[in-house]
Amino acid sequence: MASSPITLVVRPRGRPIRNLPETITVSPDAGTTEIFEKIADASQFSIHRLRVTKGSDGTPIPKSTEIPVHDTGLRNKSAVDVKDLGPQIGWQTVFLIEYLGPILIHPLFYYGRSFIYGTSEPPSKLQTISFIMFVLHFLKREYETLFVHRFSAATMPFKNVFRNSAHYWLLSGLNSAFWIYSPNSPTAGPSNPLITYTGIALYVIGELCNFSTHMTLRNLRRPGSTDRGIPKGLGFNIVTCPNYTFEIISWVGVWLVTWSLSTAVFLVAAIAPMTAWAVKKEKRYRKEFGDKYKRKRFVIMPGIY
Structure with a gap:
C-alpha cells in the first residue's frame, strides 16, 4: 500500500x-x-x-x-x-574543451615555426615525433570523452571550466609547444636511438593499457546509471587506479622523447591531483564494497604510492 x-x-x-x-x-x-x-x-x-x-x-x-x-x-x-x-556546464563538454587546447596549440607551433621562432629550418625528427605523440594523446582523450566515459555527475559550475582548462591549454599546450618546437630545444638536435625508442615504446604501451582500463571502468556502469562495480582486470589487482599508472607511463615516454623540462612540469603537475583522486577512490571502494573489495596498499605506483 x-x-x-x-x-x-x-x-x-x-x-x-x-x-x-x-x-x-x-x-x-x-x-x-x-x-x-x-x-x-x-x-x-x-x-x-x-x-x-x-x-x-x-x-x-x-x-x-x-x-x-x-x-x-x-x-x-x-x-x-x-x-x-x-550556471552549469556538462562534464562531457568540459573535457572536450580541456583537451581541445593542445590539439589546436601544438599544430600552431609546429607548422608556424618560421613566424614564431624566425627559422626556415624544417622541424627535426624528434620534433615531429613529439608532435605526433601530443596530438594523438589528446585525440584519444577526445574519443574517450565522446564514446567511452560515462559520467557520474551530469554538470559542474560553468566558472570552473576556465580553471580546469588552464592545466591543459597552458601546461601541455602553450608551455610544452613553445619549448619543444624551438630551434634551440633538445628536440631540435640529433636523437639518441636507445632513449627515443624506449620513450616511444613506453608511450604506446601506456596509451593502449590506459585505453583498456577505461573500457573496464566503462563496462562497470550501465548506460544512464551511476551504479559502480568492483573493477577487475589489467592492473586493478595491483593498484587502485591503473588508468593513472598507465597515464604516467605514457607521459614518461613523451618526456624521454622530448627531453624537455616543460614536459616534466606537466607530468609532475598531473601526478599530484591523480594521486589525490586515487586515494579518494580507494577510500570509497573500501566504504562501498567492504570485505568484497580487495584493499590496495598502493593507489597508483606499486611500491611507491
Missing part, C-alpha cells in the same frame, strides 16, 4: 532563487529526484543547478531514482535547504 504524500518546507540558502516554492508535496516512496524535479519545475531551474540538503543537519540529498525520500529521514513538515549552484 502506497504511503500518503508528505509536505516539505523549502528554504533558500545563499543567493535568492526566484519562484522558489515555500513547500512541495512528494511521495515518501518516490525516488529523491522527485524533490529536485518539484523544486526545478517551480523555480524554472535545471535540477543540476540545485543543491538540496536536509534542514536538520545539512546532509546532502542525492539525486536518485532508487533512494526513496523516506530513506533520507525526511518526514512530513521536514525542512530542506536549496542552494543555487550557478
Whole structure:
C-alpha cells in the first residue's frame, strides 16, 4: 500500500532563487529526484543547478531514482535547504574543451615555426615525433570523452571550466609547444636511438593499457546509471587506479622523447591531483564494497604510492 504524500518546507540558502516554492508535496516512496524535479519545475531551474540538503543537519540529498525520500529521514513538515549552484556546464563538454587546447596549440607551433621562432629550418625528427605523440594523446582523450566515459555527475559550475582548462591549454599546450618546437630545444638536435625508442615504446604501451582500463571502468556502469562495480582486470589487482599508472607511463615516454623540462612540469603537475583522486577512490571502494573489495596498499605506483 502506497504511503500518503508528505509536505516539505523549502528554504533558500545563499543567493535568492526566484519562484522558489515555500513547500512541495512528494511521495515518501518516490525516488529523491522527485524533490529536485518539484523544486526545478517551480523555480524554472535545471535540477543540476540545485543543491538540496536536509534542514536538520545539512546532509546532502542525492539525486536518485532508487533512494526513496523516506530513506533520507525526511518526514512530513521536514525542512530542506536549496542552494543555487550557478550556471552549469556538462562534464562531457568540459573535457572536450580541456583537451581541445593542445590539439589546436601544438599544430600552431609546429607548422608556424618560421613566424614564431624566425627559422626556415624544417622541424627535426624528434620534433615531429613529439608532435605526433601530443596530438594523438589528446585525440584519444577526445574519443574517450565522446564514446567511452560515462559520467557520474551530469554538470559542474560553468566558472570552473576556465580553471580546469588552464592545466591543459597552458601546461601541455602553450608551455610544452613553445619549448619543444624551438630551434634551440633538445628536440631540435640529433636523437639518441636507445632513449627515443624506449620513450616511444613506453608511450604506446601506456596509451593502449590506459585505453583498456577505461573500457573496464566503462563496462562497470550501465548506460544512464551511476551504479559502480568492483573493477577487475589489467592492473586493478595491483593498484587502485591503473588508468593513472598507465597515464604516467605514457607521459614518461613523451618526456624521454622530448627531453624537455616543460614536459616534466606537466607530468609532475598531473601526478599530484591523480594521486589525490586515487586515494579518494580507494577510500570509497573500501566504504562501498567492504570485505568484497580487495584493499590496495598502493593507489597508483606499486611500491611507491
